[in-house]
Amino acid sequence: MRYFVPDIRVGAANSLEVPKRIGFWRRTAEGPQTAGLRSNATERLGGVPFGLPNALWPKCEECGKSQSLLAQFVHHPDRLDLGRDGRSLFVFHCNHDPGMCSDWEATSGANACIVIDREILQNTATPLPSDNPPIDDEVIIAGWIEKDDGLTIEETSRFMSEESLISLDESVLTKATASTKLGGVPYWIQSPDEAPKFGWTFLGQLDSTYSFLTVPIESRNWISKDRHGFEGRTHVGRGPNFGDGGVAYLFIQRNVDPPKVCMFWQCT
Numbered sequence: 653m654r655y656f657v658p659d660i661r662v663g664a665a666n667s668l669e670v671p672k673r674i675g676f677w678r679r680t681a682e683g684p685q686t687a688g689l690r691s692n693a694t695e696r697l698g699g700v701p702f703g704l705p706n707a708l709w710p711k712c713e714e715c716g717k718s719q720s721l722l723a724q725f726v727h728h729p730d731r732l733d734l735g736r737d738g739r740s741l742f743v744f745h746c747n748h749d750p751g752m753c754s755d756w757e758a759t760s761g762a763n764a765c766i767v768i769d770r771e772i773l774q775n776t777a778t779p780l781p782s783d784n785p786p787i788d789d790e791v792i793i794a795g796w797i798e799k800d801d802g803l804t805i806e807e808t809s810r811f812m813s814e815e816s817l818i819s820l821d822e823s824v825l826t827k828a829t830a831s832t833k834l835g836g837v838p839y840w841i842q843s844p845d846e847a848p849k850f851g852w853t854f855l856g857q858l859d860s861t862y863s864f865l866t867v868p869i870e871s872r873n874w875i876s877k878d879r880h881g882f883e884g885r886t887h888v889g890r891g892p893n894f895g896d897g898g899v900a901y902l903f904i905q906r907n908v909d910p911p912k913v914c915m916f917w918q919c920t
């Protein structure tokens with residue numbers, strides 16, 4: 653089964669810096685890195701959204717405060733099918749007081765997955781709301797690397813319920829990678845039965861660490877060398893708070909247009 657991992661770079665030193673120009677999608681993987689990418693490159697993990705109208709910045713339905721950005725992705729027919737070119741997915745969660753609002757639940761209102769069309773996007777970084785939601789460290793996605801986990805379609809389907817998952821051999825289970833990815837199969841920490849049913853399919857997952865596949869050209873105090881090279885990474889960065897080593901799962905429902913996306917997370 654194909655899946656895609658982000659090739660990330662450190663973002664601008666100050667993620668709230670107002671960008672001077674629009675710069676979409678620089679693929680630096682093919683050449684030497686010359687600088688950390690600016691925060692106006694479109695796809696990212698953490699930081700602040702780029703192009704999201706301020707009025708659409710979601711508020712937590714439990715505490716009423718502005719949520720924090722986890723990821724911004726753009727439609728791609730193979731990697732992230734949102735049904736239309738130029739569509740973007742913004743994933744948020746409440747991070748004001750971790751553990752207090754139920755951001756781990758798909759239906760709590762303490763997280764939000766927003767799909768919007770290109771025509772609605774603006775050409776600027778979204779201003780931070782006045783209640784100052786905590787901002788995660790930002791990495792920019794310079795490109796995506798296609799991989800294959802070697803799972804058959806039948807094996808893939810068995811990752812979607814606890815009953816069928818526990819019958820899989822360890823050699824099959826270990827093919828599910830834990831790092832952030834789009835496509836493939838979920839790396840479950842708890843039961844697959846927490847996932848939404850009836851038309852929802854797995855879209856991707858967000859890890860609570862950032863995996864750098866190349867050496868970051870700029871140092872940050874939240875990035876360190878990974879001596880173990882976990883899943884091929886050279887360095888690991890502090891990512892979002894999903895409890896103890898958690899992973900967030902994205903699921904999509906495509907029988908509506910635009911499609912609905914939901915998020916929930918699990919930890920050890």
Ligand SMILES: [Zn+2]
Pocket residue numbers: 712713714715716717746747748753762
């Ligand atoms: Zn909240």
